[in-house]
Amino acid sequence: MRLDSVSMYFERSQGMFGPPQKVGAVVDVSLDIHPGEIIALVGESGCGKTTLGSIITGLQKPTSGKVLYKGQEVTKLSGEKANQFRGDVQLVQQDSYAALNPMRTIYQSLSAPILQRKIVRGRKAARSRVIELLQTVGLTPPERFLDKYPHQLSGGQRQRILMARAISLNPKIIVADEPVSMIDVSLRISILNLMSELNRKLDIAIIYITHDLATARYIAGRGRMAVMYLGRVMELGGVNDVLSHPKHPYLQALLSAVPTPDPEIAKAMADLPLRSLEMPNAAKPPSGCRFHPRCPMATDRCSSEEPQLRLVGSEQTACHYAEEAHELWQRKMADIGAIKSV
Amino acid sequence: GTSAPGLVDRLSAGEVKDMQQPVPDAQIKYNKDKIFHVLGGWPKPPLYQGNPFGSGGTGDTNNRYMFEGLFFFIRSMNNVYNRLAESSEDTEQTTTVHLHQNVKWHDGAPFTSKDVWAYYRLNNGAEVTKYLTSIETPDDYTIVFHWMNPAPYPELRKLLLAQDLQGQIPYHIYKKYVDKADALLKEAKPLTDKSKDGPFNLDITDELSKKIALNWNEFTRAGPKIPVGTGPYKFEKVTTTDMLLDKFEDYWRPDAVHFDKIWIKNVPELSAQYALVKAGKLDWYDGTPPKDILESLLKQNKDLVHYRMYDPASVGLMYNIRNKPFDNLKFRQALTYVLDKKKLREIGNFYGQEYPKISMTGIMPSSLEKEVDKSVLDQMTDYTTNLDKAAELLKEIGWTKGSDGLWRDPDGKVPSFIIGAPNNWAPGVNSAQIAAEQFTKFGIPTKLKAVDSTIYFSNADKGQYDMSMDWVDVSWGFQNPWSSMRVLFWQGTKTKVGFPNVKKKDADGNEVDTGKLDLKLKGIDGKVYDIDKEMKRFPYVQDEQERRKIIDNLAWIANENCWGVNFFQNATGAWLNTKTMSGNFPMMDQIVQYNRDMPLATDPDEQLAITHLNHGFNSTYMPEEYWPR
Amino acid sequence: MSLKGVLKRIGVSLITVFLAMLLTFFLLRMTPGSAIDTWARDFATQRGMSLEEAYRQITAMINYNPKEPIFTQLGRYLGGLLHGNLGMSMIYQNVSVNEIIANALPWTLFVLSVSLVISFLIGINLGAMMAFKRKTVLDPIISIYAILTSSVPNFIVGILLLVIFAFQFGWFPVNGAYDPIVEPGFNLPFILNVLYHGALPILTYVITTIGTWALTMKGSAVNVLGEDYIVAASIRGVSERTLMSRYVKRNAMLPLITTLAVNFGFMLGGSPLIENVFSYPGMGYYIGQATQQRDYTLMQGLLLVTSIAVILANLASDLIYAKLDPRVKLEEG
Amino acid sequence: MEPLVEVRGLTIEFPMRAGLLRAVNEADFVIPKGQITALVGESGSGKSTMASAIMRAISVPGRVAGGSITFDGRDVMSLGKKELQAYKWEQVSMVFQAAQNALNPVARIKDQIIETFRAHSKSYTEKQMVDKARNLLDYVRLDPDRVLNSFPHELSGGMKQRVMIAFSLLLDPQLVILDEPTTALDVITQAYIFDILKKIHKDMNITMLLLTHDIGVVAKAADRVGVMYAGNVVEAGDVYDMFKRPKHPYTAKLMKAVPSLYEDVSERKGIPGSPPDLLNMPPGCPFHPRCEYAHAKCKEQNPIKVYTPAGHEVACHLYPNPESVAEVRTS
Amino acid sequence: MSQGFIDFWQTMYRNKKAFSGMIILAIFIFMAIFGPMMASLDMTVNFDGRYKSPSFAHWLGTDYGGRDTFLQLVYGSRDVLSIGLFAALFTLVLGFVIGAVSGFVGGKTDTVLMFITNLFLTVPSFPVLMIVAALVQIKNPVMFSFILAAWSWAPLARAIRSQLLSLKNREFIIACRIMGLKTPYILFREILPNLTPYLAINFIMAAQGAIVASVGLMMLGLAPYSPTNWGMMIQLAVQNTGGIFNPKGYIYLISPIMCLGLFQMACIFFSNGLEEALNPRLRS
Numbered sequence A: 001m002r003l004d005s006v007s008m009y010f011e012r013s014q015g016m017f018g019p020p021q022k023v024g025a026v027v028d029v030s031l032d033i034h035p036g037e038i039i040a041l042v043g044e045s046g047c048g049k050t051t052l053g054s055i056i057t058g059l060q061k062p063t064s065g066k067v068l069y070k071g072q073e074v075t076k077l078s079g080e081k082a083n084q085f086r087g088d089v090q091l092v093q094q095d096s097y098a099a100l101n102p103m104r105t106i107y108q109s110l111s112a113p114i115l116q117r118k119i120v121r122g123r124k125a126a127r128s129r130v131i132e133l134l135q136t137v138g139l140t141p142p143e144r145f146l147d148k149y150p151h152q153l154s155g156g157q158r159q160r161i162l163m164a165r166a167i168s169l170n171p172k173i174i175v176a177d178e179p180v181s182m183i184d185v186s187l188r189i190s191i192l193n194l195m196s197e198l199n200r201k202l203d204i205a206i207i208y209i210t211h212d213l214a215t216a217r218y219i220a221g222r223g224r225m226a227v228m229y230l231g232r233v234m235e236l237g238g239v240n241d242v243l244s245h246p247k248h249p250y251l252q253a254l255l256s257a258v259p260t261p262d263p264e265i266a267k268a269m270a271d272l273p274l275r276s277l278e279m280p281n282a283a284k285p286p287s288g289c290r291f292h293p294r295c296p297m298a299t300d301r302c303s304s305e306e307p308q309l310r311l312v313g314s315e316q317t318a319c320h321y322a323e324e325a326h327e328l329w330q331r332k333m334a335d336i337g338a339i340k341s342v
Numbered sequence B: 001g002t003s004a005p006g007l008v009d010r011l012s013a014g015e016v017k018d019m020q021q022p023v024p025d026a027q028i029k030y031n032k033d034k035i036f037h038v039l040g041g042w043p044k045p046p047l048y049q050g051n052p053f054g055s056g057g058t059g060d061t062n063n064r065y066m067f068e069g070l071f072f073f074i075r076s077m078n079n080v081y082n083r084l085a086e087s088s089e090d091t092e093q094t095t096t097v098h099l100h101q102n103v104k105w106h107d108g109a110p111f112t113s114k115d116v117w118a119y120y121r122l123n124n125g126a127e128v129t130k131y132l133t134s135i136e137t138p139d140d141y142t143i144v145f146h147w148m149n150p151a152p153y154p155e156l157r158k159l160l161l162a163q164d165l166q167g168q169i170p171y172h173i174y175k176k177y178v179d180k181a182d183a184l185l186k187e188a189k190p191l192t193d194k195s196k197d198g199p200f201n202l203d204i205t206d207e208l209s210k211k212i213a214l215n216w217n218e219f220t221r222a223g224p225k226i227p228v229g230t231g232p233y234k235f236e237k238v239t240t241t242d243m244l245l246d247k248f249e250d251y252w253r254p255d256a257v258h259f260d261k262i263w264i265k266n267v268p269e270l271s272a273q274y275a276l277v278k279a280g281k282l283d284w285y286d287g288t289p290p291k292d293i294l295e296s297l298l299k300q301n302k303d304l305v306h307y308r309m310y311d312p313a314s315v316g317l318m319y320n321i322r323n324k325p326f327d328n329l330k331f332r333q334a335l336t337y338v339l340d341k342k343k344l345r346e347i348g349n350f351y352g353q354e355y356p357k358i359s360m361t362g363i364m365p366s367s368l369e370k371e372v373d374k375s376v377l378d379q380m381t382d383y384t385t386n387l388d389k390a391a392e393l394l395k396e397i398g399w400t401k402g403s404d405g406l407w408r409d410p411d412g413k414v415p416s417f418i419i420g421a422p423n424n425w426a427p428g429v430n431s432a433q434i435a436a437e438q439f440t441k442f443g444i445p446t447k448l449k450a451v452d453s454t455i456y457f458s459n460a461d462k463g464q465y466d467m468s469m470d471w472v473d474v475s476w477g478f479q480n481p482w483s484s485m486r487v488l489f490w491q492g493t494k495t496k497v498g499f500p501n502v503k504k505k506d507a508d509g510n511e512v513d514t515g516k517l518d519l520k521l522k523g524i525d526g527k528v529y530d531i532d533k534e535m536k537r538f539p540y541v542q543d544e545q546e547r548r549k550i551i552d553n554l555a556w557i558a559n560e561n562c563w564g565v566n567f568f569q570n571a572t573g574a575w576l577n578t579k580t581m582s583g584n585f586p587m588m589d590q591i592v593q594y595n596r597d598m599p600l601a602t603d604p605d606e607q608l609a610i611t612h613l614n615h616g617f618n619s620t621y622m623p624e625e626y627w628p629r
Numbered sequence C: 001m002s003l004k005g006v007l008k009r010i011g012v013s014l015i016t017v018f019l020a021m022l023l024t025f026f027l028l029r030m031t032p033g034s035a036i037d038t039w040a041r042d043f044a045t046q047r048g049m050s051l052e053e054a055y056r057q058i059t060a061m062i063n064y065n066p067k068e069p070i071f072t073q074l075g076r077y078l079g080g081l082l083h084g085n086l087g088m089s090m091i092y093q094n095v096s097v098n099e100i101i102a103n104a105l106p107w108t109l110f111v112l113s114v115s116l117v118i119s120f121l122i123g124i125n126l127g128a129m130m131a132f133k134r135k136t137v138l139d140p141i142i143s144i145y146a147i148l149t150s151s152v153p154n155f156i157v158g159i160l161l162l163v164i165f166a167f168q169f170g171w172f173p174v175n176g177a178y179d180p181i182v183e184p185g186f187n188l189p190f191i192l193n194v195l196y197h198g199a200l201p202i203l204t205y206v207i208t209t210i211g212t213w214a215l216t217m218k219g220s221a222v223n224v225l226g227e228d229y230i231v232a233a234s235i236r237g238v239s240e241r242t243l244m245s246r247y248v249k250r251n252a253m254l255p256l257i258t259t260l261a262v263n264f265g266f267m268l269g270g271s272p273l274i275e276n277v278f279s280y281p282g283m284g285y286y287i288g289q290a291t292q293q294r295d296y297t298l299m300q301g302l303l304l305v306t307s308i309a310v311i312l313a314n315l316a317s318d319l320i321y322a323k324l325d326p327r328v329k330l331e332e333g
Numbered sequence D: 001m002e003p004l005v006e007v008r009g010l011t012i013e014f015p016m017r018a019g020l021l022r023a024v025n026e027a028d029f030v031i032p033k034g035q036i037t038a039l040v041g042e043s044g045s046g047k048s049t050m051a052s053a054i055m056r057a058i059s060v061p062g063r064v065a066g067g068s069i070t071f072d073g074r075d076v077m078s079l080g081k082k083e084l085q086a087y088k089w090e091q092v093s094m095v096f097q098a099a100q101n102a103l104n105p106v107a108r109i110k111d112q113i114i115e116t117f118r119a120h121s122k123s124y125t126e127k128q129m130v131d132k133a134r135n136l137l138d139y140v141r142l143d144p145d146r147v148l149n150s151f152p153h154e155l156s157g158g159m160k161q162r163v164m165i166a167f168s169l170l171l172d173p174q175l176v177i178l179d180e181p182t183t184a185l186d187v188i189t190q191a192y193i194f195d196i197l198k199k200i201h202k203d204m205n206i207t208m209l210l211l212t213h214d215i216g217v218v219a220k221a222a223d224r225v226g227v228m229y230a231g232n233v234v235e236a237g238d239v240y241d242m243f244k245r246p247k248h249p250y251t252a253k254l255m256k257a258v259p260s261l262y263e264d265v266s267e268r269k270g271i272p273g274s275p276p277d278l279l280n281m282p283p284g285c286p287f288h289p290r291c292e293y294a295h296a297k298c299k300e301q302n303p304i305k306v307y308t309p310a311g312h313e314v315a316c317h318l319y320p321n322p323e324s325v326a327e328v329r330t331s
Numbered sequence E: 001m002s003q004g005f006i007d008f009w010q011t012m013y014r015n016k017k018a019f020s021g022m023i024i025l026a027i028f029i030f031m032a033i034f035g036p037m038m039a040s041l042d043m044t045v046n047f048d049g050r051y052k053s054p055s056f057a058h059w060l061g062t063d064y065g066g067r068d069t070f071l072q073l074v075y076g077s078r079d080v081l082s083i084g085l086f087a088a089l090f091t092l093v094l095g096f097v098i099g100a101v102s103g104f105v106g107g108k109t110d111t112v113l114m115f116i117t118n119l120f121l122t123v124p125s126f127p128v129l130m131i132v133a134a135l136v137q138i139k140n141p142v143m144f145s146f147i148l149a150a151w152s153w154a155p156l157a158r159a160i161r162s163q164l165l166s167l168k169n170r171e172f173i174i175a176c177r178i179m180g181l182k183t184p185y186i187l188f189r190e191i192l193p194n195l196t197p198y199l200a201i202n203f204i205m206a207a208q209g210a211i212v213a214s215v216g217l218m219m220l221g222l223a224p225y226s227p228t229n230w231g232m233m234i235q236l237a238v239q240n241t242g243g244i245f246n247p248k249g250y251i252y253l254i255s256p257i258m259c260l261g262l263f264q265m266a267c268i269f270f271s272n273g274l275e276e277a278l279n280p281r282l283r284s
């Protein structure tokens, strides 16, 4: 799948008078998704991750730009092709409780799509397929779950059901929107492990949306990461490269905000390298670099000239002073001794 | 006042003597304001228009105190008295009326013969004008009515005049409209076609008729917004719920007016009316509640007296002969045999009187013996409840009774009939419900539809129900056998039963309904009579014996043809509050005996006095024989 | 709230009223029988002519022809409407519908709004109390009361009140909106008299609706009580009284505001029975009269005014809602 | 280390239709004065319940079935109505778990602040109240003018959370309980709020109790950590100690289950199984069904807590006495 | 399914109010079906036996015509219940179809349907009821119910629509859409089950409303009189036979009121329980 300078604007009415404002949730994003790859989409709340995700799943139509699937524009698909696309791209949502019909049992929720889409025929086949799916996502013994209602399961179990539902249609791409943020710490890792297992075994590409850099790093170890800010991609590259050599000051701020489960490092981490906490209004993005009002390194150039994505080192970044920023970061990290591994 | 002595105690204590004389002002204890409290109805302002002929009028009860006619009569007894007429005399072709000379309108203008003339010229649709050729006013206090030739028999003449309870309007106020109407009438040519009738024997063309109607309409809209009459009380004030009338100081019979004000309340809800009666807040109330309520009201308020009397009207059911199988006489008779009238009466109006033998005669049952010859009565079919007879009749016409107890018509279908009744008429609805139950129980499933009264009548006239409830054997206007026969053959009963009309071919060959009754039936003597003809000639038959014969025959025909059933003759009554009011209470000597729950009077004087109390409608009652206490 | 939103709402409301008017117009013309029938019947007896003749004369008189094409009738009606003229009543020939409504509407509005406010206020307080003090006798008593009062038609309650308070004890007048003895106008005796006369109708409405308000409020308040901010406030030490009034009541009341408008409309349409019991000269009386006597123009006018009142009530409730709930913006809807 | 709050043998039960639910089970816990103490544990482990017990604000069907809580030497459980009013919020205040919903949606912030003041001391004038609120809002880096006149829905999640922090400081309490103050907020806001909290802690010397399930947050903010599991406090100790050398198998696994930005990520494992159903507690140690060291005794008996002189405490059959804890430490 | 059924009953059984409501309703239904078969009602007038106090022969005394009040109530239950149930069914179907289509399809359809709905909500129902009923000849209970339903569906449709609007954007519905499932499937298999508790409650409320309204229609003469209909009995007691003023008639007046009240109470209690029993989340 390929996203070609996709943008998404929402209209938001403003006050008693005045025309509605346009909110750029996703601005000019280009991204290729290769079969079987994992891409982590990270960024602050409201930066447009979910919107991008729903564009990929075809749930929303971008206001401009093209989404190409297997070379064809998604919005123009019809008939059998469209149907196929619907099966090939799946979504795993954040709130596993809301994502399951509370009035239907697990078996009903899982068997309906495969029966409706004629992936299997007959109740018997459906049942054995559902059991198989449950096993795949590690819910054993599967029979115990078939007649349960969603509320009778724990969050982790429900999240596994969502995975099972997503893979039931043999998709090529799964968009996972913060799949673990509502799950207890003790269970998060196993869900993440399950996801990479599915990625590896079934060769499904995964778009992992999160604001938790640590889990992004964990799951997308071999994949890529895109860092978004106010609808734009700020940095894009291999996960390890991006995290260990952050170039964009925004990414650096994000990194320093992540609490580390190591009291020494955590306590040594200085205050946020940010000038303000508040994100600017997405309807009136700042001129030039969108990040400049909060950027500790911003200069006049930043407020006038919008930086484009460019290759710095092995990854792409959109900052005029990427090299300098990278330099500063490396020094700081060395100071607190955070860079041990990698 | 529960602790205060009630009427019976006072009577026993000999405290009643003062009741025969007006109470001196100083002795008035309970009604110091000298207000007479009654109920009445009128359109709520702004609908109230002050013109009694305007839409909605000024209210029936209220009019009694504000307006008077030349004559005054008691409807159920047919007694006619002079009122504004001091005297009157008949010749073969004329009736001359002399007026009282000291009568004044409420606005002070003198009342003259012109006011009477004005009424009939303007309101030229009044029934009596059809029998007149002209009205003359030789002087201010004399009116001469010229009758057509032949003239109606004398008794009928008087009734025709007396039924116009307000046979005058203030000419000085409505001059413009009266003169216009007079001028319009003068444009008309005399009638030549004898089958038609018109006012003053004039041929009113369509064009003229429209002009007259327009003038009438403008008259009803003309001011003043308050009614002006000659009656003992004049209009003072009206709100949606209350009306105040004030004593008319210039009334021509000042001695007859004992109360200073009349306070009329408009309370439509029946329970609320009873409550007012019970609380002693009304001095006079007409109506007879169901037995248990009546008894409890008397028990709870010891000052009340209830008088009972027959209403010249009966509650009854009419068969719609347009619908099958009601076109079949035997079927109608069978149904009539099914009904148990005692039960109908008990539920419909407990104090009413049922006459189980007759079906429907066109004559008020209580005067049947007076109006119809005994030998004729004896020859009438007796419809007293007889289920076997009913079954027999049904079998004769091919009906069979199934094992489920239901009757089937000759086609083997179980019938299902609807009785229609106006929903706001409790005696009718309640008794009709019982009738439906009796038919159903007999095996002829029947249901009642209690229909909103305003659509009910037009629906029933169009024949929408299999059977319909209404007043039967009743005469509106004045009490006379001919008058009640008119209702049967020409008016309400005719349309509900669905008597056929004479059809004529018009110029284009289309059939048109002339509206004229087409009913030719075998009479008691075996000869076939054209009912319409018999009815038409009746008013002009001067010989009383011949008139009686016509009525005998018509009553017999009606009963034999069984077009409907007279359930019971209605009883009504009046309540008097003796605490606030004193006066010539009828049957005084029996009040203790019956503990104020007075039975039907047998003595003619008492009957008359009681009938005075409850005029029914169409007569005038003035509390002249009562005064504040 | 955007101006455009409000304008749009008003526009939609206007169209709704217009269509409602059309609907009733056609419905009314389709019904059998009309005021003319009744009038003709009266006219015939009054003037001693045949029914057909009376009918003919009357239609000529009022320049109304039932056989006239319905769209011509509609056109004439709309023409009048444009000038704010609702036409003349058919049963009361020289009274305009405008005049009738001007006389009736204030009384109904008075009784309805006073009783709605009273029952709403008492109802929500009772409801809040039921929710707040869960395990008291209040709850079952009010629940049963609410069920009973909603199963008895309200006019029966009216009659009962009439019997008890007006007749048994004589505390209240039997009927009417004021005594004929007082001078109408803006003076104290008159106002007191009006309140005195309105007391029983108002009481009837209050008695019959209070239970439902209380139950609805209880449901709503129980939900609110489960909200975090209530717990938080009580931990902060906010007194129970404040908690009840500023937190529970205020928040739980919000969903009921919309019901208020619905109820208003419901009561407007349903007032004939009660107004009849108390002979109260409000809209209901005329609605009953006009419907019974098929006075098209009067009925049309009354229905129009009622629909407008309902729509205004809805609008008002939205505005009140927006005022009470800072979260609401009038955009949607 | 002087304790401000001492919880001893605290048991809290919720009688439910399906049975008796023990949300807190004979828990011992100490909050030292002037420190930030963290309580970690999975969802439903009883953190909030314990905190609300300290505040004397257990929600409706709940009741304290045993144990004691002392605050600054006073028995909290036996406070009278008046004393309680002076205790709540004036001594201990709280920042609630769902800050989003902890403010009355239909009242302005200013009114809610005044209400809180009024509920406690009537001696303040309105101006004094507002001034104090202004200072505090300024302190949490909010624009006082704007915030005071706002309705809650006009503020973002981060702002509301900061308003709640200002709220908690209104009456200068000794202890502030922070119940997951940053869940549902994104990383940057979270970091920012912790910066503010740490500053408050330093400047005002306020004792804090931080309830969280985020190990990273604990590492960053706390001086001392307690670990709760299914209503039991299974381990407590100094933060460095806990992270470097966790004693209880649950703690150890919990630490291991968190992915880090800097450490090797290849071998992370979740804890198998799921937390027990509090209505259907397994006999013995509540953790035994998920514990790889579980043996027969674990299935029968809930381990007793052992205390080391260094202030470390742990409840596990692996450590039958204080010495054994040290033993393991060296090994 | 069978497990669901058992759960349903268990929940109903556990909830005391709901259970008592259910029992009362069951008694009423039993009464409606079998009552008239077990005892026959003799409507013959026995005037001297009117307004009798309750006795062994007449459990609730007699009416103004001396007929057994209790038996009338029993016979009336058939009428009351069938009209109530039919009317509720029609109301529900109309309300659901219009509301659901409006909410789910959206766009112009929604605008038009909601407009019509608002129209029905705007025009006061009482006069319109009179007009419509004058136009239509009511011949059987089904038609009667249909007329009653004709003006009770509007509020329901509006409520269903708003529920649908919120359900439509719930995540599990979005998931269905992403999986490319067909609209009818989503509407009837995914959304409808979520509305059942709501519909169930409304069914009962609509039944109640219809029973009260049916009396109005009979009084207007638009439907044949059914003197044993409970509402009609109240009407007869109050208006036609002057009930409130009749000291003997109190039991006759109060019996049908109590019956209606009891029925309503049972309905409300039962519907409370229904919500719990139909919603798996509340069930455990």
Ligand SMILES: Nc1ncnc2c1ncn2[C@@H]1O[C@H](COP(=O)(O)OP(=O)(O)OP(=O)(O)O)[C@@H](O)[C@H]1O
Pocket: A010, A011, A012, A023, A024, A025, A043, A044, A045, A046, A047, A048, A049, A050, A051, A052, A211, A282
């Ligand atoms: N349907 C919509 N209508 C209007 N604005 C929207 C809509 N959906 C999203 N937005 C706006 O678009 C922007 C991006 O939203 P999005 O949900 O994609 O962010 P996100 O990165 O997923 O945030 P979070 O981490 O909080 O989930 C936000 O400013 C949001 O307010």
Ligand SMILES: Nc1ncnc2c1ncn2[C@@H]1O[C@H](COP(=O)(O)OP(=O)(O)OP(=O)(O)O)[C@@H](O)[C@H]1O
Pocket: D014, D021, D022, D023, D041, D042, D043, D044, D045, D046, D047, D048, D049, D050, D059, D060, D061, D062, D097, D213, D278
């Ligand atoms: N009011 C209540 N009624 C019934 N049970 C309750 C109540 N409050 C808490 N519980 C139960 O007590 C247990 C502990 O809940 P508590 O809120 O203390 O957990 P927690 O550790 O704070 O969890 P979280 O991280 O989800 O906030 C839970 O099982 C919960 O269901």
Ligand SMILES: [Mg+2]
Pocket: A049, A050, A051, A177
């Ligand atoms: Mg998102």
Ligand SMILES: [Mg+2]
Pocket: D047, D048, D049, D097, D179
């Ligand atoms: Mg918690």
